[in-house]
Amino acid sequence: MIGLTYLAAILATLPLVLILVHLIAKGASSLSLAFFTHMPRPVGESGGGMANAIVGTLILIGVASLIGLPIGIGAGLHLAEKRTTPLAYTVRFLSDVLNGLPSIVIGISAWEFLVRPVGHFSALAGGVALGTMMVPLVTRTTEEMLLVVPTSLREAALALGYPKWRTSIAVVLRTALAGIATGALVAVARIAGETAPLLFTAIGNQFWSTSLREPIAALPLQIFAYATGPYDEWHRLAWAGALVLITIILIISIAARFATRSRFGAPVD
Amino acid sequence: MTSLPLDWLQSDRRRLRVDQSAIGDRVYEFLTALCALVVPALVVAIAVAIFAAAWPAFARLGLSIVTTSDWDVRGGHFGAAPALFGTLVSSAVALIIATPLAIGVAIFLSEFSPSWLRQPVGFLVDLLAAIPSVVYGLWGIFVLIPMLRQQVMPFLRDGLHLGATPFFSGPAYGPSMLAAGLILAVMALPYISAVSREVLMAVPRSQREAALALGATRWETIRDAVVPYAKSGIIGGIMLGLGRALGETMAVTMVIGNRPEISASLFAPGYTMASLIANEFSEATNDLHVSALMAVGAVLFVITLIVNAVARWLVWRVSRVRAR
Amino acid sequence: MTAPAVQPPESSIAVDKAKPCIVTRDLSAYFGDTAAVRNVSITIPQQAVTAIIGPSGCGKSTLLRCLNRMHETVPGARVEGSVEILGSAIYGDGTNPIAVRRHVGMVFQRPTPFPTMSIRANVAAGLRIAAKKGEISGSTDEIVEEALRRAGLWEEVKDRLSESATAISGGQQQRLCIARALATRPRVILLDEPTASLDPLSTQKVEELVYDLRKTVTVVIVTHNMQQAARISDCTAFLLAGELIEFDSTRELFTAPKDSQTEAYVTGRFG
Known part of the structure; x- marks a missing residue:
């Protein structure tokens, strides 16, 4: 029976290994400098890149972070300080609910609020949809990280005559910052590859656009379009795009691990 | 050291009565409470948006949206039963495959793994959750589906003679309920194993030692003392994985074949609610069509909400026991 | 630093003759409905070290806080009664x-x-708030050095x-x-079992420091260690179940307690 658990471990890690091997094998051969610097070419022409999609993804991540980080950190501060109020319980439960909602559901409600009324798709709507997904992730990790900070530090600051708000920000939040940064990075990694919330909001763009009011290209959308298209050239680009996307996400995930390890190592008691 | 005037607090009190720190505290508490309120506000806004937009379809078509199978945009028929069926079946297939694997990994990591393997294996399994859905889909189209079509499906049908059962019969196209279930299994696995590992690790030493002291082997200890103790938490983890699988969109859309038919065979293409929305939403032009898709979204919302709430409750129950 | 206005008290001062610094009247402290401190009236003298002793859970830390x-x-915590410090x-x-x-x-208790x-920023942490109000003169570096010298730490960390x-x-x-x-x-400086988590050598250093501090500030120290109270304090208050049982000069309290419970405690018969 013990051998079976070893087998389970091998079988569970096998898909990851397979996916990474295929990504590298099929993606690397299609990668070139042009992939990062060029625009998509029309059908039938070979070459071309995803410069607009890479930039678009970065812009979407930026908009999402502007929404998700401050709200999530603020909400996390509230939860960590008001542990047992009815509002805290409600917020904790609903942030789990929000975290579990299918991303496509978040996508169509963003469409209902931000696309339908104005009559056109936009980068802003996509960023808001992704930001909505970030909020519960950042909220819960912020709360967890703040609770690790010993109460004695908070008391020491209060005893020095720090007002509550300064205690919370300059001492408690500051001490937990590395952990919160890790949580933020994990949240960014999680939304960076999201496609479904963008289908009816950012929708994608064959052209160069950095405007928040226009449709914008994104790597996941471009991978989806190329993977499901009929041309071999597109398939090659989809693999290259996937390799780039997974590299970005892996770098962020690994950075998150190291952020915790190297900077949170200052035990107080 | 200058000595303090007798009215030291008096002079301070004048300065501090309307102190900016008191205002600061109030502003700070207001702002953080506001941030916290955003979370319920978002959930309510999403629910309201979807149910309001779905209302015309529910009013016109009623429950026929989930009970009938005829999806004809021009004729005004919107029966999404095949998509509901596909969502449930693909998720069920995923859980049947993923659950034993995930629990096996969790037991391996919490009980048997040599310590040098624990970190890397745990990290690799966690990484499965970090891979974007669209990359799973891409891999599904170009690696998994050809493999299913050429080797796995013929082997299951003819090699193992499972073709005699309705579940593994019919032509092996490739894009199929089976492909969707397999991809979903890989995607749900890290969620189930992460929660299971956590609750297994939380089982008190005394539970294990009591069993070992009775002369149980390591495996018997786990089977009879550890797993039962962690059972409701593990079920919570499975429910969380189910929640993921039910709502998963891109990977499924790319491998399931998108055919709105109910078939007993896992080799046949199918449809899910999420992929129905993904495929048709941007092309929906008339209002009833949009509303019907929103109604499908509303059904998906309610199902995942219930599944997640039950999952959280189960996991919470276990962690509460631990806290006591 | 100018010379202290009051000379350091003798190690055994008469409590009632010393200048008062902290005066509490009918002070009670609650956690929810439970009273942790009940009707404590005490007059703590200026520029002296006052120890608060008592078995654990007697409310001595709560009184200090x-x-x-x-x-x-x-x-859920609240306070009843009054506390005056230097007349306010x-x-x-x-x-x-x-x-x-x-x-x-x-x-x-714990550091x-x-x-x-940084070390400097830690010392200056309270200044940043007070200095803005113009309450404290001198450059930050000067104040940091002065504070570290008073704490006997300057030579060890100046580099x-x-x-x-x-x-x-x-x-x-x-x-x-x-x-x-x-x-x-x-x-006034309040110390809540400041040596509870320290090794004997560090404890000794802190004790010496506390002994010196009385020249310039009023010190109130909570301790569960009676020897410590006897070594460094001028006056001692004995608390039991939230009530002030006895308050006297340390010498009196340890050598000629007036209350039988105090006697039982200082002679080690309970607690």
Whole structure:
């Protein structure tokens, strides 16, 4: 029976290994400098890149972070300080609910609020949809990280005559910052590859656009379009795009691990 | 050291009565409470948006949206039963495959793994959750589906003679309920194993030692003392994985074949609610069509909400026991 | 630093003749409905070390935390009665607890240096707030040096002021916290079992420091260690189940207790 658990471990890690091997094998051969610097070419022409999609993804991540980080950190501060109020319980439960909602559901409600009324798709709507997904992730990790900070530090600051708000920000939040940064990075990694919330909001763009009011290209959308298209050239680009996307996400995930390890190592008691 | 005037607090009190720190505290508490309120506000806004937009379809078509199978945009028929069926079946297939694997990994990591393997294996399994859905889909189209079509499906049908059962019969196209279930299994696995590992690790030493002291082997200890103790938490983890699988969109859309038919065979293409929305939403032009898709979204919302709430409750129950 | 207005008291002063610093009247402190401190009326003398002793759970820390309004930071906690420090009612109408805490320093059981700040920034942490109000003269560097000297830590850390405060030993961290409390030049400093987590050598250093501090500030120290109270305090208060049983000069209290419970405790028959 013990051998079976070893087998389970091998079988569970096998898909990851397979996916990474295929990504590298099929993606690397299609990668070139042009992939990062060029625009998509029309059908039938070979070459071309995803410069607009890479930039678009970065812009979407930026908009999402502007929404998700401050709200999530603020909400996390509230939860960590008001542990047992009815509002805290409600917020904790609903942030789990929000975290579990299918991303496509978040996508169509963003469409209902931000696309339908104005009559056109936009980068802003996509960023808001992704930001909505970030909020519960950042909220819960912020709360967890703040609770690790010993109460004695908070008391020491209060005893020095720090007002509550300064205690919370300059001492408690500051001490937990590395952990919160890790949580933020994990949240960014999680939304960076999201496609479904963008289908009816950012929708994608064959052209160069950095405007928040226009449709914008994104790597996941471009991978989806190329993977499901009929041309071999597109398939090659989809693999290259996937390799780039997974590299970005892996770098962020690994950075998150190291952020915790190297900077949170200052035990107080 | 200058000595303090007798009215030291008096002079301070004048300065501090309307102190900016008191205002600061109030502003700070207001702002953080506001941030916290955003979370319920978002959930309510999403629910309201979807149910309001779905209302015309529910009013016109009623429950026929989930009970009938005829999806004809021009004729005004919107029966999404095949998509509901596909969502449930693909998720069920995923859980049947993923659950034993995930629990096996969790037991391996919490009980048997040599310590040098624990970190890397745990990290690799966690990484499965970090891979974007669209990359799973891409891999599904170009690696998994050809493999299913050429080797796995013929082997299951003819090699193992499972073709005699309705579940593994019919032509092996490739894009199929089976492909969707397999991809979903890989995607749900890290969620189930992460929660299971956590609750297994939380089982008190005394539970294990009591069993070992009775002369149980390591495996018997786990089977009879550890797993039962962690059972409701593990079920919570499975429910969380189910929640993921039910709502998963891109990977499924790319491998399931998108055919709105109910078939007993896992080799046949199918449809899910999420992929129905993904495929048709941007092309929906008339209002009833949009509303019907929103109604499908509303059904998906309610199902995942219930599944997640039950999952959280189960996991919470276990962690509460631990806290006591 | 000018010379202290009051000379250091003799080690055995008459409690009633000393100048009062902290006066509590019918002070009670609650956690929810439970009273942790009941009707304590005590007059703590100026520029002396007053020890509060008693078995664990007797409310001695709670009493201490009422003296700088820290008690009320615990959810559900409240205070009744009055406390005057140097003639000002700290629970008076409209009195800001933050103003009180700026003038009444506090050091806790475990060292609590702010881990993200350097040694210098830790000492200056309280200044940053007070200095803005023009309450404290002198440059930050001067005040930091003065506070570290008073805490007996200057020679040990003067070359590493910009290192992290967590890089020094536990005993040094605790003296750093004392320096941090001293930097704002409080009139009163409250010590809540400051040596509970320290090794004997560090404990001795802190004790010597506390003994010296009385020249310039009023010290109130909570301790579960009777020998410590006997070594470093001028007056001692004995608390039992939230009530003040006896308060006298340390010598009197330890050698000729008037209350039988005090006698039982100081002779080690319970607690």
